[in-house]
Amino acid sequence: MAQAEFYRPANLDEACALLTQYGAKAKVIAGGTDLMVAVNRKRLSPEVLIYIGDCGLNYVKMVGDQLVIGAFTTHTELAKSSLVMEKAPLLAEAVGQIGSRAIRNMGTIGGNLVTASPAADGAAALMALDAELKLVSQNGERVFRVESFFTGPGETVRQAHELIKEIIIPPQAAGSKHGWYKLGQRKADVCGAVSAAIVVEMQNGTCRKARIVLGAVAPTPLLAQAAGSKLQGKALDHTVIAEAAQAAANATAPIDDWRATAWYRQRASGAIVKRLLEQISV
Amino acid sequence: MALKVVGTRQKRYDGLAHVTGETRFVDDVFVPGTLAVKVLRSPIVKGRVKNLDTTAAERLAGVAGVITPADVPVNGYGLIPDQPVLAESIRYKGEPIAAVAAVDEDTALEALDLIHVDIDAQEAVFDPLEAMKPDAPRVRPEGNILMFGERNFRQVVLGDIEAGFKEADHVIEGEYFHPALEHAQLEPQTSLAVPEANGKLTIYTVSQALYFHLGMLAGILHMKPDDLRCVCKWAGRTRSSWRGSIGLSDIKYVGGTVGGGFGGKNDIHADHVTAILALKTGRPVKWRWTREEELLYSTYRGAWIIKIKDGVRNDGRMVARQVESIRDAGAYTSMNSYVVDKHCFLVNGPYHVPNIYIKGYCVYTNKPPSSSMRGFGVTPATFATEVQMDKIAEAVGLSPWEVRFINAVRNGDQTATRRKLDSVYLIETMQTLAKRAGVVLPEKLQAMTSAERGA
Amino acid sequence: MPMLELRVNGRDYRVLVEPTTTLLEVLREKLLIISPKVGCNTGDCGTCSVLLEDKLVRSCITVALVAQGKEVTTVEGLAAPGELHPLQKAFHEHYGSQCGFCTPGMLLAAKALLDENPNPTEDEVKEAIAGNLCRCTGYVKIIESIRAAAAEMATAKA
Numbered sequence: 001m002a003q004a005e006f007y008r009p010a011n012l013d014e015a016c017a018l019l020t021q022y023g024a025k026a027k028v029i030a031g032g033t034d035l036m037v038a039v040n041r042k043r044l045s046p047e048v049l050i051y052i053g054d055c056g057l058n059y060v061k062m063v064g065d066q067l068v069i070g071a072f073t074t075h076t077e078l079a080k081s082s083l084v085m086e087k088a089p090l091l092a093e094a095v096g097q098i099g100s101r102a103i104r105n106m107g108t109i110g111g112n113l114v115t116a117s118p119a120a121d122g123a124a125a126l127m128a129l130d131a132e133l134k135l136v137s138q139n140g141e142r143v144f145r146v147e148s149f150f151t152g153p154g155e156t157v158r159q160a161h162e163l164i165k166e167i168i169i170p171p172q173a174a175g176s177k178h179g180w181y182k183l184g185q186r187k188a189d190v191c192g193a194v195s196a197a198i199v200v201e202m203q204n205g206t207c208r209k210a211r212i213v214l215g216a217v218a219p220t221p222l223l224a225q226a227a228g229s230k231l232q233g234k235a236l237d238h239t240v241i242a243e244a245a246q247a248a249a250n251a252t253a254p255i256d257d258w259r260a261t262a263w264y265r266q267r268a269s270g271a272i273v274k275r276l277l278e279q280i281s282v
Numbered sequence: 283m284a285l286k287v288v289g290t291r292q293k294r295y296d297g298l299a300h301v302t303g304e305t306r307f308v309d310d311v312f313v314p315g316t317l318a319v320k321v322l323r324s325p326i327v328k329g330r331v332k333n334l335d336t337t338a339a340e341r342l343a344g345v346a347g348v349i350t351p352a353d354v355p356v357n358g359y360g361l362i363p364d365q366p367v368l369a370e371s372i373r374y375k376g377e378p379i380a381a382v383a384a385v386d387e388d389t390a391l392e393a394l395d396l397i398h399v400d401i402d403a404q405e406a407v408f409d410p411l412e413a414m415k416p417d418a419p420r421v422r423p424e425g426n427i428l429m430f431g432e433r434n435f436r437q438v439v440l441g442d443i444e445a446g447f448k449e450a451d452h453v454i455e456g457e458y459f460h461p462a463l464e465h466a467q468l469e470p471q472t473s474l475a476v477p478e479a480n481g482k483l484t485i486y487t488v489s490q491a492l493y494f495h496l497g498m499l500a501g502i503l504h505m506k507p508d509d510l511r512c513v514c515k516w517a518g519r520t521r522s523s524w525r526g527s528i529g530l531s532d533i534k535y536v537g538g539t540v541g542g543g544f545g546g547k548n549d550i551h552a553d554h555v556t557a558i559l560a561l562k563t564g565r566p567v568k569w570r571w572t573r574e575e576e577l578l579y580s581t582y583r584g585a586w587i588i589k590i591k592d593g594v595r596n597d598g599r600m601v602a603r604q605v606e607s608i609r610d611a612g613a614y615t616s617m618n619s620y621v622v623d624k625h626c627f628l629v630n631g632p633y634h635v636p637n638i639y640i641k642g643y644c645v646y647t648n649k650p651p652s653s654s655m656r657g658f659g660v661t662p663a664t665f666a667t668e669v670q671m672d673k674i675a676e677a678v679g680l681s682p683w684e685v686r687f688i689n690a691v692r693n694g695d696q697t698a699t700r701r702k703l704d705s706v707y708l709i710e711t712m713q714t715l716a717k718r719a720g721v722v723l724p725e726k727l728q729a730m731t732s733a734e735r736g737a
Numbered sequence: 738m739p740m741l742e743l744r745v746n747g748r749d750y751r752v753l754v755e756p757t758t759t760l761l762e763v764l765r766e767k768l769l770i771i772s773p774k775v776g777c778n779t780g781d782c783g784t785c786s787v788l789l790e791d792k793l794v795r796s797c798i799t800v801a802l803v804a805q806g807k808e809v810t811t812v813e814g815l816a817a818p819g820e821l822h823p824l825q826k827a828f829h830e831h832y833g834s835q836c837g838f839c840t841p842g843m844l845l846a847a848k849a850l851l852d853e854n855p856n857p858t859e860d861e862v863k864e865a866i867a868g869n870l871c872r873c874t875g876y877v878k879i880i881e882s883i884r885a886a887a888a889e890m891a892t893a894k895a
Contacts, residue, residue: 006739006756006802029800033780036798039757040778041574042391049756051803076792100868101849102786102793188867189781293829300837301825303772303812307838310771467872468776468784468838541774541838542872573777 007050015055015163016138022048023160030072031106033099034115057110057165060084067169071110075122076101078109088169090178090197094125097180100188110164113149116156119191119216121182123150127223128178128197128213129169136165143168147213150220173209175202179276182215183268185259192216193260194268196248198276200231207231212244212273217252217265224251227273236281245274296539307541308472308486309570316474317346317383319552319559319569320390322397323376323579324369328406328419328648331370331399336380338396344389347563348397350380354558355504359550364422365614365651367502367554372401373421373613374650376579383559383567406648410587410610413647421613421646428611428619428644436626438640438698446602446637450593452677456670458590460662462610463583464576465655469541471571471580473552475560484534485557490547492537499533502554503561533557545654549581549616584618584652585610586659588629588666593637598680598688602637605629609644609659614651617658618644625659630698631667632708633689634735638698686712687727694734706732743804745770746814754801761785761796763804764811772812772841776870783869786842787811793849812841815848823886823893824848833882835873843869847883856887 009015019026027046029035030053038044057072060081067087069078078084079096098104098112098121112122113133126133126146133149135142135158142162149156158164179198184190195215201208210228215221227248234240249270254262299305336348350368351357357366369377380397384390405419412418413426420426427434447453474486489495540547552569560567571580586609593602607625611618626642655661675685690708697703709732716723738753745768752767761778764770764787776784778797785797788810796809815822824847827833834840843866850857850865857865862880871879 003738004756008802008805029803032800032803033795033798036757036759036800037779040759040797041572042388046757049800051800053803099780100783101846101865102783102795102868103780105789105792106794106799188864294832294834296837297829297832297834300834300840301812301821301828301844303841305837306771307774309775310765312766312769465872467836468782468870469774469836470776540836542836544872570775573779573781 004046005048007048008054009050009052010054012055012057012136012163012165015050015052016136016161018048018050019161019163020138022050026050026160028052028114028163030108030111031074033103033107034111052163062087063168065171067171069109069167069169071164071166072108073110075099075104075107075109075112079104088125088129088172090129090180090199091122091125091169093178093180094121094182094197097121097182097187103189109167113146113167114156114158114164116150116152116154116220117191118153118218118220119195120221121192121195121215124195124197124213124215124221125180126167126169127221128199128211129172130199130211131167131169133167134165135162137162141165147221147223152219172199173201176200177202177280179280181272181276183272191259194265194272196269196272196276198273198280200236200277200280206233206235208233210244212248214248214252214269214273216259217254217269219253222251224248224273226251231277236277241274241277241281244277245270248273305539307469307539308474308488309469309568311474311486313474313476313566316566316568317385317559317563318387318390319381319383319556319567320387320394321378321555321569322380322382322394322399324372324379324401325375326372326401326403327375328421329372329401329403331372331379332402333398333400334380335398338398339382339393342384342389342393342396344385345382345393346385346565347383347559348380348393349555349558349562353562354502354554356502359498359502359554360615360651361617361619362428362615363501365616367558374648376575376650377613378555381555381559383563383565408647408649410585410608410645410647413645414608414643421648426646428615428622428646430619430622434643436622436640436642436644438626438638440635440696440698440700441637443602443604443637443639446635447593449595449601451596452594452674454592454594454670454673454677456590456666456673458586458588458662458666458669460583460586460588460665462585462652463655464580465542465544465546465582466577467542467544467546470573470576471547471551472569473556474566474568475553475556476566477560477564478534482532482534483557483560484536485553487535487537487553488540488543488547489535489537489550489553490540490543490545492535494548495550495553496533496535498550499535499553499557503533503557544656545583545658546580548654549651551580579650581616581651581653583655583662584612584621586625586662586666588662590666590670592670592674594674594678596678598674598678598685600633600635600674600689603630603633603635604638605640607640607642607663609642610649610652611644611646612649612651613646615644616651616653618651618653621654621659624657625663627697627699628660629663629667631664631671632691633667633671633686634691634695635689635698640698683712683716683721683723684727687730690732692732692735708732739802741801741805743806744808746810756800756802758801759797760787760789760794760799760801760804760809763801764796764809770811770813774838774841776838781870782839783842783846784839786845786869788845788849791849791852793846810845810848812844815844822848823889824851824883827882827886827889828879831882831885832878833874839869839871843871843879847886850883851887851890856891857884859884
């Protein structure tokens with residue numbers, strides 16, 4: 001068995017250099033809450049581990065009017081951050097329900113994105129918030145909208161020499177309301193069978209813009225654009241909500257697995273969107 | 283005589299060790315030079331091993347020993363010894379075929395990949411109702427239904443069931459399904475076998491049934507139980523005299539600290555494999571199951587189908603109860619014969635019914651063997667019969683409380699298995715329960731007692 | 738093989754580890770600190786819980802080298818030898834432990850909670866221990882134990 005190597009770069013430049021050197025052989029490790037499960041189950045034996053805990057990627061700050069979050073920020077830190085609670089409460093709520101305390105203390109927002117699980121709670125929330133993420137490498141930086149980052153289950157546009165540096169959340173319009181719901185077999189340590197993150201921009205009783213994101217019902221977290229459009233320019237009455245919920249359910253392409261059947265996931269998607277929109281409309 | 287303990291709250295005898303982290307479970311026992319075990323499990327549901335070649339695995343650096351069915355002295359165990367330690371006839375997916383002891387788990391896993399096995403796949407059957415059909419694929423050569431003496435079901439008869447139904451004003455039927463259920467105890471199946479310098483074999487076990495397993499293990503290792511010595515701090519509590527006394531000999535069985543069992547450690551899961559590997563390699567050997575193995579392949583509560591037909595008079599008295607139950611045993615008997623026995627003896631519930639006819643089938647399917655879990659077949663029975671009691675209450679227009687009070691067993695009543703009862707306090711228990719639940723019972727029920735019924 | 742330096746229960750250790758060696762493996766197999774258990778090895782059950790710099794983590798999915806230079810606390814380090822932490826005492830007296838397999842992890846989850854919230858409500862206790870499975874107690878006695886310990890610690894402080 002090949003001897004594995006462990007690197008602990010002291011800054012981002014060193015990390016990028018290592019990634020350029022080792023490319024696909026390397027696994028970046030932050031909290032390790034996904035990676036080590038795969039290692040322990042003998043599904044992964046990385047040759048090179050690059051730990052990014054010392055690269056200065058642990059921060060939540062305002063840059064202009066944008067909320068900027070370092071990739072190494074843990075779920076616990078995000079859920080408790082007063083800045084996140086003020087500027088993007090949806091994110092605080094969603095990551096506050098990831099795993100359980102011990103998992104949130106180690107798991108990071110960058111890890112939640114790069115793992116590219118269709119059920120990633122942080123990813124769904126960030127998509128609803130219209131967030132971007134910044135990849136960094138020795139070749140420079142690339143910025144993606146979160147929804148265009150994912151290409152399939154466990155797959156992203158990230159290249160092997162790149163690292164997620166930070167997440168950028170645009171200012172939420174005055175009158176923005178949000179909703180979050182995760183449906184699982186239990187509350188803690190559960191991967192959602194269906195989850196939904198919604199941001200609705202309300203102005204004078206009508207919806208200016210809505211972003212409805214569903215988790216675990218498609219190969220990637222799903223931005224249900226058609227569902228959002230149904231709300232645009234309308235007051236959120238029962239008919240409009242029902243139409244949007246139906247459109248959201250129609251947009252799903254779920255699978256059967258042990259967490260839920262595709263049939264159930266599709267119906268639950270509609271029901272959850274409806275319930276969240278009803279809460280938002282009050 | 284004043285009682286010192288009865289009526290007082292006692293702390294757990296092992297509680298301080300638990301909260302200080304000092305309790306040593308099997309996996310917490312470390313012996314220098316201990317080898318790790320991994321087991322080759324069948325990828326095929328049903329079939330026959332045609333060819334098993336372990337040469338390459340044995341040659342791998344770090345491998346100390348490989349065992350196959352040929353290494354097992356007596357390759358069958360269970361209440362009916364029909365389950366092989368390592369199988370040649372595969373009867374469920376995941377059934378152990380060979381085992382490796384190596385310097386660490388990774389090496390043992392690498393060795394498993396080097397074992398060459400050919401299995402002739404055969405048709406399998408999963409549904410117990412399908413398995414009961416005469417033309418169903420055979421799970422085992424003896425047939426898919428366990429024989430209880432000359433019958434292929436356990437039978438319990440009291441009174442005259444037909445006469446009972448004739449007396450009835452209402453016939454209430456119900457069919458109940460209880461799904462399979464995993465014990466999910468937190469400590470996985472673990473075993474450490476240590477060959478001692480004096481020639482004895484010490485086994486640290488998670489067993490819930492130490493003496494029972496000692497006898498079984500002796501059977502597998504082809505030693506008489508009388509030749510074995512068992513050392514266990516708490517064994518006196520579980521000791522049964524089913525096979526006579528236990529004397530000095532070759533196995534020192536160390537147990538008594540169980541990280542949760544719930545019936546999931548009433549069957550040998552790992553001690554047989556570690557024992558044989560330790561004897562073969564002369565080295566200490568530890569096998570700790572993964573959680574995935576635990577959930578997929580350990581024993582579990584098998585599914586039940588329970589059909590009940592009750593005859594009840596207008597006044598709510600039960601006069602006939604007919605039950606037909608089917609237990610999905612999975613591929614082997616393990617403790618299922620006793621599970622079905624106990625189910626049949628107690629499925630009537632704590633109710634006095636003069637005419638009873640109970641049939642219990644134990645059916646084999648191509649799934650991992652199910653076995654005991656919390657009540658040996660009684661818990662699913664209670665689920666079915668208590669729902670049935672509510673249906674009876676609805677049919678005769680009485681409250682669920684009253685139906686249970688009217689039919690409750692009382693002193694002097696006879697059970698389905700003809701045991702005359704004494705020291706019965708069911709009515710008093712229900713009265714207390716109602717009080718604590720804030721339910722005000724009608725005076726008639728409040729006045730009832732468990733005293734013998736008048737003639 | 739990299740060298741890991743860490744502090745466990747107030748003592749410094751240096752051990753050689755593989756990059757993918759977990760903190761749980763270091764504690765159990767190298768340091769023979771056996772209170773953290775292998776229940777699932779996939780971060781699901783909580784029996785391996787320890788405190789890393791006073792934060793609750795799953796040692797089974799924590800890369801040992803991440804603990805470089807850090808302080809780890811297990812149940813063995815909750816109280817001075819021969820003494821009991823109020824949580825240990827409460828778990829013993831209020832029947833918060835049955836088979837004992839989840840107990841070390843549960844105690845540390847409780848410790849992490851009380852460090853941050855000395856007077857938790859029942860719901861707060863439930864949330865804090867939601868990642869630690871117990872198959873014996875049904876949790877009621879565990880919740881009672883944790884709240885009893887909180888009450889005792891408050892009294893001791895007053």
